[in-house]
Amino acid sequence: QVQLVESGGGLVKPGGSLRLSCAASGFTFSDYYMYWIRQAPGKGLEWVSYIHYSSTYTNYADSVKGRFTISRDNAKNSLYLQMNSLRAEDTAVYHCARGSTWIQLSEFDYWGQGTLVTVSS
Amino acid sequence: DIQMTQSPSSLSASVGDRVTITCRASQSISSYLNWYQQKPGKAPKLLIYAASRLQSGVPSRFSGSGSGTDFTLTISSLQPEDFASYSCQQSYSTPITFGQGTRLEIK
Numbered sequence: 539q540v541q542l543v544e545s546g547g548g549l550v551k552p553g554g555s556l557r558l559s560c561a562a563s564g565f566t567f568s569d570y571y572m573y574w575i576r577q578a579p580g581k582g583l584e585w586v587s588y589i590h591y592s593s594t595y596t597n598y599a600d601s602v603k604g605r606f607t608i609s610r611d612n613a614k615n616s617l618y619l620q621m622n623s624l625r626a627e628d629t630a631v632y633h634c635a636r637g638s639t640w641i642q643l644s645e646f647d648y649w650g651q652g653t654l655v656t657v658s659s
Numbered sequence: 660d661i662q663m664t665q666s667p668s669s670l671s672a673s674v675g676d677r678v679t680i681t682c683r684a685s686q687s688i689s690s691y692l693n694w695y696q697q698k699p700g701k702a703p704k705l706l707i708y709a710a711s712r713l714q715s716g717v718p719s720r721f722s723g724s725g726s727g728t729d730f731t732l733t734i735s736s737l738q739p740e741d742f743a744s745y746s747c748q749q750s751y752s753t754p755i756t757f758g759q760g761t762r763l764e765i766k
Contacts, residue, residue, distance in 0.1 A: 582746060582757050582760045583746055583748070583757040583760075584757065585754055585755040585756065585757070600754070633702065642753075643691070643752070643753065644708075645693040645708040645709075645750060646693075646695075646705060646748075647705050647708075647714065649703045649704075650702055651700070651701060651702045652702070
């Protein structure tokens, strides 16, 4: 069955960096757009970034553009999010999610449970 | 950016009730509207995609309707496992945006 398992979250000081990973299994990872979506405490879901299935292109929310970098390793069935210059407002649970095989924008049919990132001094 | 506004933000209902949650987009998004269920500490679950299409494995008591700017999610007869939060999401244009969520509680 499809599984997405995030890791790499933790407590980091403002201005610090963190790299999140998402291990995918149960499907042909290299066929799908993949996404990062976050949820701050008590807030709604917020799209962060997506990546084309062969990494041809990426896109970012304005709130993270220039600070976060999405990448993937199809040989390892893994998705990553490099987060630099972290701010308190980046505190959230970060989910990876599976998109479509053929279109950039779509519904997300599978999600991971998420990894918590806390930015605090 | 397209703003997605859900109402109500919270709702109390009883097992067996029929419940409707609405989602309004700040501009037309055709039928590019999806609904999710989320329980604390769990991964969000896709319920409805393309406004009215039931995701595989989702019980038929869930249904979606609407197009343009106004959409609804209906649960025809609430079951105990349906008490959760529900969010809408537009996939019409970037940035992808979500509603703020509706928390469905047991009365």
